[in-house]
Amino acid sequence: MLFRTLFYTFAQAFLSVLVAVLAGMPAAFYITRRNFPLKKALSCLSAVPMCVPSLIMALGYISTFGISGLVNKFLMLITGIETPPLTFLYSFTGIIFCQGFYNFPLVMKTVSDSWLTLDSAEEDAARMLGAGECRIFFTITFTKLLPSLISAVIPIFLYCYFSFTIVLLFGATGSTTLEVAVYHAARSTLDYSKAAFYAAIETLTALFFVFLLTTLEKKFTINKTSVFTNLHQVKEIQRSELPVSLIFFFIICLCLVLPLLSIVISSFTVNYADSSFISVKNWIILFEQAAFRKALINTFSVALATSILCTILGTIYSIFLKLSDPYNHNSFLRVIPLTPMAVSSVAVGFFLMLIFRKSSVFTLIIAETLLTCPIAYRQVYAHVSKISHTTLDAASILSTNVFQKIFYVILPQCKNGILSSLCFCFALSTADSTLPLVLSIPSFDTLALYTFRLASSYKFSQSSCCGTLLAVICIGFFFLSEIPKKNRGNHND
Amino acid sequence: MKKYFLLLVSLLLLISIFAGCSKTEKKAAGSVNVYTYDSFCGSYGPGQAIAKGFLDKTGITVNYIDCTDGVQVLAKATVDKDNAYADIALGFDNTLAQRAVNSGIFESYMPSNASDYIDSSFLKAIPKNALQVSSSETPAVSEEVFFTPYDYGFFTIVYDSQSGIAKPKSLKDLTKDIYKKKIILMDPLTSTPGLGFVTWCSQAMETPAYSDFFKALKPNILTLAPGWSSGYGMFTKGEAPLVISYTTSAAYHVEYENTDRYEALIFNDGHISQIEYAGLLKNAPNKENAKKFLDYLISDEAQKEIPLTQWMYPVNKNVSLPDSYKKAAPLPSKVLTVDTVKSQKALETFLSIFGK
Numbered sequence: 001m002l003f004r005t006l007f008y009t010f011a012q013a014f015l016s017v018l019v020a021v022l023a024g025m026p027a028a029f030y031i032t033r034r035n036f037p038l039k040k041a042l043s044c045l046s047a048v049p050m051c052v053p054s055l056i057m058a059l060g061y062i063s064t065f066g067i068s069g070l071v072n073k074f075l076m077l078i079t080g081i082e083t084p085p086l087t088f089l090y091s092f093t094g095i096i097f098c099q100g101f102y103n104f105p106l107v108m109k110t111v112s113d114s115w116l117t118l119d120s121a122e123e124d125a126a127r128m129l130g131a132g133e134c135r136i137f138f139t140i141t142f143t144k145l146l147p148s149l150i151s152a153v154i155p156i157f158l159y160c161y162f163s164f165t166i167v168l169l170f171g172a173t174g175s176t177t178l179e180v181a182v183y184h185a186a187r188s189t190l191d192y193s194k195a196a197f198y199a200a201i202e203t204l205t206a207l208f209f210v211f212l213l214t215t216l217e218k219k220f221t222i223n224k225t226s227v228f229t230n231l232h233q234v235k236e237i238q239r240s241e242l243p244v245s246l247i248f249f250f251i252i253c254l255c256l257v258l259p260l261l262s263i264v265i266s267s268f269t270v271n272y273a274d275s276s277f278i279s280v281k282n283w284i285i286l287f288e289q290a291a292f293r294k295a296l297i298n299t300f301s302v303a304l305a306t307s308i309l310c311t312i313l314g315t316i317y318s319i320f321l322k323l324s325d326p327y328n329h330n331s332f333l334r335v336i337p338l339t340p341m342a343v344s345s346v347a348v349g350f351f352l353m354l355i356f357r358k359s360s361v362f363t364l365i366i367a368e369t370l371l372t373c374p375i376a377y378r379q380v381y382a383h384v385s386k387i388s389h390t391t392l393d394a395a396s397i398l399s400t401n402v403f404q405k406i407f408y409v410i411l412p413q414c415k416n417g418i419l420s421s422l423c424f425c426f427a428l429s430t431a432d433s434t435l436p437l438v439l440s441i442p443s444f445d446t447l448a449l450y451t452f453r454l455a456s457s458y459k460f461s462q463s464s465c466c467g468t469l470l471a472v473i474c475i476g477f478f479f480l481s482e483i484p485k486k487n488r489g490n491h492n493d
Numbered sequence: 494m495k496k497y498f499l500l501l502v503s504l505l506l507l508i509s510i511f512a513g514c515s516k517t518e519k520k521a522a523g524s525v526n527v528y529t530y531d532s533f534c535g536s537y538g539p540g541q542a543i544a545k546g547f548l549d550k551t552g553i554t555v556n557y558i559d560c561t562d563g564v565q566v567l568a569k570a571t572v573d574k575d576n577a578y579a580d581i582a583l584g585f586d587n588t589l590a591q592r593a594v595n596s597g598i599f600e601s602y603m604p605s606n607a608s609d610y611i612d613s614s615f616l617k618a619i620p621k622n623a624l625q626v627s628s629s630e631t632p633a634v635s636e637e638v639f640f641t642p643y644d645y646g647f648f649t650i651v652y653d654s655q656s657g658i659a660k661p662k663s664l665k666d667l668t669k670d671i672y673k674k675k676i677i678l679m680d681p682l683t684s685t686p687g688l689g690f691v692t693w694c695s696q697a698m699e700t701p702a703y704s705d706f707f708k709a710l711k712p713n714i715l716t717l718a719p720g721w722s723s724g725y726g727m728f729t730k731g732e733a734p735l736v737i738s739y740t741t742s743a744a745y746h747v748e749y750e751n752t753d754r755y756e757a758l759i760f761n762d763g764h765i766s767q768i769e770y771a772g773l774l775k776n777a778p779n780k781e782n783a784k785k786f787l788d789y790l791i792s793d794e795a796q797k798e799i800p801l802t803q804w805m806y807p808v809n810k811n812v813s814l815p816d817s818y819k820k821a822a823p824l825p826s827k828v829l830t831v832d833t834v835k836s837q838k839a840l841e842t843f844l845s846i847f848g849k
Contacts, residue, residue: 055723063730066727066730067732180719272752274655450535454537456531460729
């Protein structure tokens with residue numbers, strides 16, 4: 001039983017990651033190497049996995065690919081058949097499909113950030129020697145991108161490994177994951193020793209995979225010293241690429257944009273007297289509530305504090321790693337900050353309940369900071385690790401002390417990583433409903449919490465309003481974070 | 494860069510000050526702390542109106558601490574028993590009540606005028622300490638009674654009349670081929686209505702019968718949703734015409750959407766009830782205020798908030814139900830009593846059949 005659950009948990013996480021990579025890599029290619037309309041919009045989708053609650057996202061997929069979803073209605077209309085042709089959503093394929101497309105923007109974001117800073121000298125040389133684009137990609141570019149790809153895969157794998165809502169909702173009846181077993185033991189039967197046993201197995205196996213992936217990441221990281229960097233050229237989409245590009249963008253629109261759009265449409269839908277119509281009534285009702293406005297302010301305050309604290313801690317640890325272990329010898333130091341990501345949220349919630357019996361906003365900020373820190377670390381370290389040894393050696397010679405080296409050389413070089421970390425952590429904190437729920441702060445709501453409260457009170461349309469607002473806030477922050485990158489192509493490091 | 498860093502640190506300090514100011518420990522004499530669940534204390538639940546009414550009447554502030562669900566209300570109260578913060582645990586139901594008695598964290602208290610408001614059947618249904626049962630057969634207004642019931646409901650199947658499919662008349666009908674992939678249930682491991690369905694089936698059928706019933710039912714289940722919100726959300730999106738919910742669910746759609754599209758079905762098999770309780774904690778720091786709150790909780794004033802916010806029936810028999818309830822929230826003619834041993838066995842059978 002345990003082995004079966006463990007295998008199922010791993011299988012759905014692994015295959016979901018595979019789908020995310022297959023969709024995320026081409027998306028990263030288009031973001032970094034091609035110009036096309038709405039490029040910024042595609043780039044901002046990276047906020048989606050972080051900020052749209054899985055319940056709302058699941059309802060979005062149901063609205064699109066469900067038995068009564070838009071796609072089935074359309075297919076029935078054009079083919080004339082009476083039964084919905086697409087029923088894959090409620091199966092193992094449905095889980096993989098949803099989790100893969102829900103998380104692919106993370107691969108797109110992390111890989112494209114790395115791709116933007118890659119030196120194209122080797123590719124140019126290979127091209128001059130007559131190598132084809134495919135061969136160049138798989139033998140040179142892909143190898144260079146592997147560390148960032150693995151870096152993106154780790155959080156996606158962990159999100160899917162600890163998945164709950166989507167697995168239960170779409171999985172065949174009877175399918176279950178380790179997180180469900182922990183939940184049942186800790187929260188339904190209150191059998192804490194059993195919960196601890198399952199949580200330990202879950203955490204140890206997750207940590208094993210994290211260690212494995214981190215080792216791979218280290219293995220593929222190339223410490224290359226280069227004084228000049230030739231950035232890749234950004235071209236328009238070629239005529240020969242047009243059919244493939246159109247198919248790809250159609251798939252992205254269908255599998256991610258349409259479910260998101262259906263959430264927005266749902267927020268503007270009012271059901272009355274057996275008919276539905278578009279109205280802003282749900283939004284008006286929502287904004288008229290003092291509790292909602294308070295939740296909005298709480299969300300901003302907590303997310304801002306958490307993102308700043310996480311980024312400071314993540315930056316300090318990244319710099320410490322770069323200076324103390326510049327040649328990536330110590331894998332242990334790299335796995336340590338990822339530990340909080342490999343722990344069951346149900347188990348974390350229970351331990352936090354034991355530790356913080358009388359919680360406050362301060363407690364929430366601290367708890368969120370601890371759990372979100374790995375993201376900040378990974379975002380900043382991706383940039384810190386690219387600082388060449390030559391640069392660091394030169395900085396050591398020219399600086400009078402280590403702080404001068406950090407403030408005048410390292411921090412300016414990882415400015416984008418810091419901004420990216422701020423946005424990611426802000427989005428994560430904004431979307432988190434687990435910790436505010438578990439810590440049970442008296443008279444305190446956040447937007448994510450409010451979204452669930454509305455859904456549990458039959459107010460599904462207003463819940464979609466909240467989900468939409470969460471997405472808009474986070475996507476807005478990502479849009480802002482993209483602005484400093486505008487002129488990056490115009491200079492060499 | 495230094496400037497940015499200083500700006501960040503200043504911002505952080507400001508926020509920390511804000512966070513510190515928000516950290517209000519409400520243990521003043523004029524307050525009562527209540528562990529409860531989200532749909533009770535949220536802005537759409539009855540909690541806020543009840544707290545306001547109680548404050549206006551007594552001058553005592555109610556602080557709700559959201560513990561997610563009824564099980565967690567009990568868990569948190571048990572964890573905190575030696576260092577009690579809350580005065581009242583509110584929101585555990587009849588399936589948990591015996592466990593709550595056994596936990597030893599509650600003090601016996603029943604509002605003195607409870608029998609004036611609450612039907613005796615509810616008072617009799619309250620689990621009591623086994624030793625005290627033998628000394629008293631009349632639990633009403635007795636000091637041996639630990640919990641105060643405040644609302645109740647019945648699990649049922651809600652039907653979408655626009656689906657064009659015939660509505661089932663009994664639990665057995667749910668196994669018919671016409672309902673293949675047409676029923677949304679919730680996972681009994683993660684959801685109260687999910688567990689409620691399994692308990693309902695176990696009480697409505699003989700022990701070997703429910704095993705065959707679950708086997709025949711399996712192909713007809715579209716999904717075992719993780720919670721009521723996701724399962725009912727799928728139902729309202731038209732994914733399946735049948736869902737496990739409460740007899741009061743259809744009344745919501747009549748009240749706010751002016752539609753009788755959804756129907757709460759009453760089966761001849763009978764239905765099981767869910768009664769929700771509040772209890773005074775033994776180590777409550779504000780015990781007198783807590784007793785006043787429990788008295789107020791069953792009063793006409795507080796109970797009239799229950800139907801249209803909690804979507805459950807109020808226990809106070811004096812409260813008149815809204816028209817939407819009269820129209821769409823039918824009461825079952827046969828109410829089944831719950832045998833917890835039988836329901837536990839049924840859960841194990843269900844889990845083995847559904848491969849969990």
